[in-house]
Amino acid sequence: MKTTAHKAFYFISLATGLLLLFIGLRFLLVPQQAEADFGIQTGPHISFAFHYIKGIRDFGVGLLTLVLLFSKEYRSLGWMMLCMGLVPCADFLIVLKDPHHLTSHLYPHLTAILICFTAGPYYLFTTKKQVYAL
Template identity: 30%
Template sequence: MKTINEITPWGTRSASYWMTLLIAAGIIFVGLRFIINPAAGADGYGIPFANAKDFPFGRIKGIRDIFSGLVLLPFLLMRMRFATACVFTAAIIIPATDCAIVLATNGAGDIQHLLIHGLTALYMAITSFLLFRNKQA
């Protein structure tokens, strides 16, 4: 097992780099929205709050979303493809579980939110495949 960070040609010229950065930036935006306007964040998620007393839970989710996006940035900036791939792949559990929660709460009729979460999980799975794929020069 290698214990050093080897600089590789992977980086801004790779589609997987930008695909990962898009998700990182997107989830940071979602987290900020939950902190700034928890009601809008909850509506966007697919499970609106019952009242303003639920807002702290939105802010709790918001800071966790921001962390989820920020945790990828150092790996991207240091061009650590394998570390990025491992963390990013583990994170697929989040939109997959979000999809299951929306399905369990709203039922199969909430196609819009099921697609948002489900397609995010699919996008992340494709990105993970690309991150792990070892391109030979």
């Protein structure tokens, strides 16, 4: 039987993956609104290249999160979350450095940092390492 912690981290990971898919799609489909919600202003737009890069990055990470979660590759999910935890750290600092940022725009990035750096170790330390024979 699964523990309460496992169920909680499963649903947190599920929500994170789905939210990243949503955020990625927003950056691809409504880039200016997504930018405002992210917490920065990039100025007048001739090109939405930044937005599309951010959108596909978030969509890809969300998709990978869900694939690893649904295939029960919890150890791999733990490593991915630990490594990808650098992304919300950088996003947090980018928003913080923007002179027009609102404090409320920092909270989603801080939440992502906490999820990555708690769920990642949880999955690594509670999932047995598989040994494969050659």
